[in-house]
Amino acid sequence: MRLIYTLTLWTLSCAALFAQTGKITGQVFSSDGQPAEQVTIGLKGSSKGAISDAKGRFNIDKVKAGPHLVLMSFVGSETQEKQVEVIAGETIELTFTLLESANQLQEVIVKGGNLYNNEQLSSSLKLMTPILETPQNVQVVTSKVLSDQQIISMSDGLIRNVSGATRFEHWGDMYANISMRGSQIQAFRNGFNVVNSFWGPLTEDMSFVENIEFVKGPAGFMLANGDPSGLYNVVTKKPTGETKGEASFTMGSFDFYRTTLDLDGKLSKDGKFLYRLNLAGQNKGSFRPFEYNNRYSIAPVITYQIDEKTKLTAEYALQYAKMSNVGSFYVFSPEGYATLPRDFTLMAPGLAPTKIKDNSLFVNLQHQINDDWKVTAQVAYLHYNMAGSSAWPAMINSDGTMLRGVGLWDAKSEMTLGQVFVNGKVTTGGVVHRLLGGIDVGTKEYFADWGQSHALDTLGGLFNPKSPVYGIPANGYPAFDRTLDLEARAVSAGGLMDQKYTGLYLQDELGFLDNKIRLTIAGRYTHLSQAQWGGAPDKADHFTPRLGLSVSIDKNTSVYALYDQAFLPQSGRLSSGKKVQPVTGNNTEFGFKRDWNDGRWNTTLSFYRILKNNELTGDPSRPNSGFSVELGQKRAQGVEFDVRGSILPGLNLTANYAYTKSEVTKVTEGVTVAKVGDPIPGFAKHTANGWLSYKAQHGALKGTGISGGFTYLGDRATSTWSDTDDTYNLPNYFKLDGGVFWEKDKIRLTLNVFNILDKYLYSGGTYDFTTTGGAPITSYYWQAEAPRNYRLSLAYKF
Structure with a gap:
C-alpha cells in the first residue's frame, strides 16, 4: 500500500509538472524563402534550446509557463528576439526570417569554420580556450578535409595536412606511427592515450572520425607520460540532434x-x-x-x-x-x-x-x-x-x-x-x-x-x-x-x-x-x-x-x-x-x-x-x-x-x-x-x-x-x-x-x-x-x- 501510495503521488506530481509547461515550435527561413538549417533557437536565461534541421524546423519542449524571450542566432548573422507568453499545455508556433539568402548562408557556414578551419578545440582536449588564444601550436584536420582528400585511415595521406609530420614505413596500413619534431608522437582517441606497445594502435577507420587534433610539443593537460614531441587526438563522431x-x-x-x-x-x-x-x-x-x-x-x-x-x-x-x-x-x-x-x-x-x-x-x-x-x-x-x-x-x-x-x-x-x-x-x-x-x-x-x-x-x-x-x-x-x-x-x-x-x-x-x-x-x-x-x-x-x-x-x-x-x-x-x-x-x-x-x-x-x-x-x-x-x-x-x-x-x-x-x-x-x-x-x-x-x-x-x-x-x-x-x-x-x-x-x-x-x-x-x-x-x-x-x-x- 505504501508503494502504491508513493507511486500515485509521484504520478500526480509528474502530471502536475507537465501541465505547467508548454511547447515552442517553428521554422526558420532565409531571405529568399529557403529553409535555413543549423540555426540556434534558445530561451534567454535558460539552457533550453534547439537547432533547426534541414527543413528549418525546431522544437523546444517542456518550457515553463510564463513570459519568455526567444533568441534566434546564427554565426555571422544578426541575432533576432521575440517575446512570447507560454501557456501550460499549449504549443506556440514561431517563424524567423534571416537577413541572408541561401547562398549567403553557405558563405556564413564557411566563415564559421565548418570546412577547412576549426577555431575551437574539442572538449576531449580539456581546455576551454579558443585555438587563437592557446599558447601552443595546435592544428585540426577537419572532416571536410578528410572527405575531399578521400582519406580512409590514419595512415592514408593524412599527415600532409600538418606541418612537419612524417611517417615511418612500419607495417603498412596497420599502424600510423607518425613522427613530428624529431620523435614519434603519442596516439590519443577522445582524450585518452591509446598507445600500449611500440607498434599500435590499429589505424582508425575514418568512417567514425569527426576530426583529428595535432598538439605539438609536450601537453601536460593531456599527457600523464609520453614523448615531448606531441600527440594527435582522434575525435569520433557524436550525435548532433539533427535527423x-x-x-x-x-x-x-x-x-x-x-x-x-x-x-x-x-x-x-x-x-x-x-x-x-x-x-x-x-x-x-x-x-x-x-x-x-x-x-x-x-x-x-x-x-x-x-x-x-x-x-x-x-x-x-x-x-x-x-x-x-x-x-x-x-x-x-x-x-x-x-x-x-x-x-x-x-x-x-x-x-x-x-x-x-x-x-x-x-x-x-x-x-x-x-x-x-x-x-x-x-x-x-x-x-x-x-x-x-x-x-x-x-x-x-x-x-x-x-x-x-x-x-x-x-x-x-x-x-x-x-x-x-x-x-x-x-x-x-x-x-x-x-x-x-x-x-x-x-x-x-x-x-x-x-x-x-x-x-x-x-x-x-x-x-x-x-x-x-x-x-x-x-x-x-x-x-x-x-x-x-x-x-x-x-x-x-x-x-x-x-x-x-x-x-x-x-x-x-x-x-x-x-x-x-x-x-x-x-x-x-x-x-x-x-x-x-x-x-x-x-x-x-x-x-x-x-x-x-x-x-x-x-x-x-x-x-x-x-x-x-x-x-x-x-x-x-x-x-x-x-x-x-x-x-x-x-x-x-x-x-x-x-x-x-x-x-x-x-x-x-x-x-x-x-x-x-x-x-x-x-x-x-x-x-x-x-x-x-x-x-x-x-x-x-x-x-x-x-x-x-x-x-x-x-x-x-x-x-x-x-x-x-x-x-x-x-x-x-x-x-x-x-x-x-x-x-x-x-x-x-x-x-x-x-x-x-x-x-x-x-x-x-x-x-x-x-x-x-x-x-x-x-x-x-x-x-x-x-x-x-x-x-x-x-x-x-x-x-x-x-x-x-x-x-x-x-x-x-x-x-x-x-x-x-x-x-x-x-x-x-x-x-x-x-x-x-x-x-x-x-x-x-x-x-x-x-x-x-x-x-x-x-x-x-x-
Missing part, C-alpha cells in the same frame, strides 16, 4: 571497393535520447601481387540528456581487419634503394592471413554545475586481438639471394582508462581565472608471442629477387604451435609489457586587461609503474611544470610563448647496475597566430626547441646481451608554418612548411651507435604540403570543382642511424595528387588521382644480416608507394 544520414560508395585502382553509412537522429521525440551509427566495409588490393587489406567497422553512439545540465554519452567501436602477411610491404636488397621493380614482392602466396579485432568502449558524463563550472568524468576500455605473422629475411647474400623467414605474431592488448576533470572560471579583482584540474589513471597490458619462426626457403633453394619463383615455398608453409594460451606463450617469448599510472594536473590561466593578456601556470604530478619484455617493473614519480603566455595584439592576432615538460618512463638493464631513469624532455616554443578575413582562414608560425635526455640504447661493449646504456641527449629544433581555411567563397586551402633539425647533441662515453651531430632517424629536414580546392559558385558550372595537392620531403634521414657520408640516406620526395568533383543538392561525386607523375616513391633504411657463410652484410630495405592510381566516390545525403 540526417549519408551513404557513400568508393571504388578505385587495385580492386578497391568501399562503402560507408552514417545515420544521425533521435531515439525519443523530446530530443533527449540521441544516436549516431557509422558502418564501413572495404576490400582493398595492392599494386604488389598477393597483398590485400580488407576491413569493416561498426561504431554506434548514444547520448542521453539526463537533465538540463547533465549529459551521458556512450560509444562503442569494432574494427576488424583481415590482411596478408604484414611483412610483405618490405623489400630488401644489398645493392641499394629501388633496385628492384616497384611492384616486386617477397610475399609467398598461400600464407595464412593476419586478423585483427579491435574493440573500444567510451563512456562520458558531463555536468554543467553553473555557467562558470563544469565537471567531466569518462572511462574507456580497449581490447585488441591479433593472430598472424610477419615476414623478414633470415639471411641475405651479396648477390641478393636470400632465405625468407616468417615469424609468428600473435598479440593481445587490454587497456582500462579513466579521467575526471573540472573546468571553471573565477574572477578576482580585474583578473579572470580559467581553471582546469583533474586526475588521469590507467592500466595497460600487452602480450605477444613472436618466439616462433619458420624459414620458407632452403639453403639449396634460396629465393632470388632477380628471378623470383612464386608458389609453394621450398621449405613449405609454417605450422605454428598455438596449443598454449597467448599469455603463457608471451611469457616464454618475452613479449610482456604492462603499465599502471596515476596523474594529477592543475592549471590556472590568468586573464588580464579584459583577457588580452593570458598567463598559464600549470603542473602535473605522475606516478607510474612499467615493465617490458617480462622484466621487473620500473617505477617513477615525476613533476612536470608548464608555463605559457598568450597576448592578443588585436581581436584577430595573438603571440605566445611556452615552456613545457614531459617524461617517458622506460625499462631496461643498465650495465652499471644503476636504476633506469625515465626519458625527460622540455619544449621551449614561441609563435604567432592570426585569423584572416573575419576568421575564414588562419595562419600559425612557430619556433621551438626540444631537448630529450636519458634515452636508452644497446650497450656497444656487450652486444646482444640485453644490457643498455644511456645514449646522451637529443635536440630537435625548427620552424613551422600552417595556413588553413576558406580564402574566398568556394576556395579552400590547407598548406604548410616545416624546417626540422633533429640531431644528437651529447653521447655517453663508449656509445658507438651515434656521434654528436648525427641526425635522428626517420625525419625530413624540409617538409612542404599543399591542398587547394575550388568549387564554382555561380553559372552553368555551379557545384563543379577542382582540387590538387603536393607533398615534398627534402634531406630525408632513414629510419635507421645514418652514416656521415649519407650512404644510406633517402632521396628527396615529391608527390602530386589532384582531382575533380561535382555537388548538387544532396549528391557529391569525387574523383581523385594520386601520384599523378607516377614516381617511384618509397621510404626505408638499412638492416644488418649475415650471408650464407656467416659474414656480416648490410642490406637496404624499403616500402614502395602505389604508382598512379585513382579513387571515385559517390555520396548521398538524406
Whole structure:
C-alpha cells in the first residue's frame, strides 16, 4: 500500500509538472524563402534550446509557463528576439526570417569554420580556450578535409595536412606511427592515450572520425607520460540532434571497393535520447601481387540528456581487419634503394592471413554545475586481438639471394582508462581565472608471442629477387604451435609489457586587461609503474611544470610563448647496475597566430626547441646481451608554418612548411651507435604540403570543382642511424595528387588521382644480416608507394 501510495503521488506530481509547461515550435527561413538549417533557437536565461534541421524546423519542449524571450542566432548573422507568453499545455508556433539568402548562408557556414578551419578545440582536449588564444601550436584536420582528400585511415595521406609530420614505413596500413619534431608522437582517441606497445594502435577507420587534433610539443593537460614531441587526438563522431544520414560508395585502382553509412537522429521525440551509427566495409588490393587489406567497422553512439545540465554519452567501436602477411610491404636488397621493380614482392602466396579485432568502449558524463563550472568524468576500455605473422629475411647474400623467414605474431592488448576533470572560471579583482584540474589513471597490458619462426626457403633453394619463383615455398608453409594460451606463450617469448599510472594536473590561466593578456601556470604530478619484455617493473614519480603566455595584439592576432615538460618512463638493464631513469624532455616554443578575413582562414608560425635526455640504447661493449646504456641527449629544433581555411567563397586551402633539425647533441662515453651531430632517424629536414580546392559558385558550372595537392620531403634521414657520408640516406620526395568533383543538392561525386607523375616513391633504411657463410652484410630495405592510381566516390545525403 505504501508503494502504491508513493507511486500515485509521484504520478500526480509528474502530471502536475507537465501541465505547467508548454511547447515552442517553428521554422526558420532565409531571405529568399529557403529553409535555413543549423540555426540556434534558445530561451534567454535558460539552457533550453534547439537547432533547426534541414527543413528549418525546431522544437523546444517542456518550457515553463510564463513570459519568455526567444533568441534566434546564427554565426555571422544578426541575432533576432521575440517575446512570447507560454501557456501550460499549449504549443506556440514561431517563424524567423534571416537577413541572408541561401547562398549567403553557405558563405556564413564557411566563415564559421565548418570546412577547412576549426577555431575551437574539442572538449576531449580539456581546455576551454579558443585555438587563437592557446599558447601552443595546435592544428585540426577537419572532416571536410578528410572527405575531399578521400582519406580512409590514419595512415592514408593524412599527415600532409600538418606541418612537419612524417611517417615511418612500419607495417603498412596497420599502424600510423607518425613522427613530428624529431620523435614519434603519442596516439590519443577522445582524450585518452591509446598507445600500449611500440607498434599500435590499429589505424582508425575514418568512417567514425569527426576530426583529428595535432598538439605539438609536450601537453601536460593531456599527457600523464609520453614523448615531448606531441600527440594527435582522434575525435569520433557524436550525435548532433539533427535527423540526417549519408551513404557513400568508393571504388578505385587495385580492386578497391568501399562503402560507408552514417545515420544521425533521435531515439525519443523530446530530443533527449540521441544516436549516431557509422558502418564501413572495404576490400582493398595492392599494386604488389598477393597483398590485400580488407576491413569493416561498426561504431554506434548514444547520448542521453539526463537533465538540463547533465549529459551521458556512450560509444562503442569494432574494427576488424583481415590482411596478408604484414611483412610483405618490405623489400630488401644489398645493392641499394629501388633496385628492384616497384611492384616486386617477397610475399609467398598461400600464407595464412593476419586478423585483427579491435574493440573500444567510451563512456562520458558531463555536468554543467553553473555557467562558470563544469565537471567531466569518462572511462574507456580497449581490447585488441591479433593472430598472424610477419615476414623478414633470415639471411641475405651479396648477390641478393636470400632465405625468407616468417615469424609468428600473435598479440593481445587490454587497456582500462579513466579521467575526471573540472573546468571553471573565477574572477578576482580585474583578473579572470580559467581553471582546469583533474586526475588521469590507467592500466595497460600487452602480450605477444613472436618466439616462433619458420624459414620458407632452403639453403639449396634460396629465393632470388632477380628471378623470383612464386608458389609453394621450398621449405613449405609454417605450422605454428598455438596449443598454449597467448599469455603463457608471451611469457616464454618475452613479449610482456604492462603499465599502471596515476596523474594529477592543475592549471590556472590568468586573464588580464579584459583577457588580452593570458598567463598559464600549470603542473602535473605522475606516478607510474612499467615493465617490458617480462622484466621487473620500473617505477617513477615525476613533476612536470608548464608555463605559457598568450597576448592578443588585436581581436584577430595573438603571440605566445611556452615552456613545457614531459617524461617517458622506460625499462631496461643498465650495465652499471644503476636504476633506469625515465626519458625527460622540455619544449621551449614561441609563435604567432592570426585569423584572416573575419576568421575564414588562419595562419600559425612557430619556433621551438626540444631537448630529450636519458634515452636508452644497446650497450656497444656487450652486444646482444640485453644490457643498455644511456645514449646522451637529443635536440630537435625548427620552424613551422600552417595556413588553413576558406580564402574566398568556394576556395579552400590547407598548406604548410616545416624546417626540422633533429640531431644528437651529447653521447655517453663508449656509445658507438651515434656521434654528436648525427641526425635522428626517420625525419625530413624540409617538409612542404599543399591542398587547394575550388568549387564554382555561380553559372552553368555551379557545384563543379577542382582540387590538387603536393607533398615534398627534402634531406630525408632513414629510419635507421645514418652514416656521415649519407650512404644510406633517402632521396628527396615529391608527390602530386589532384582531382575533380561535382555537388548538387544532396549528391557529391569525387574523383581523385594520386601520384599523378607516377614516381617511384618509397621510404626505408638499412638492416644488418649475415650471408650464407656467416659474414656480416648490410642490406637496404624499403616500402614502395602505389604508382598512379585513382579513387571515385559517390555520396548521398538524406
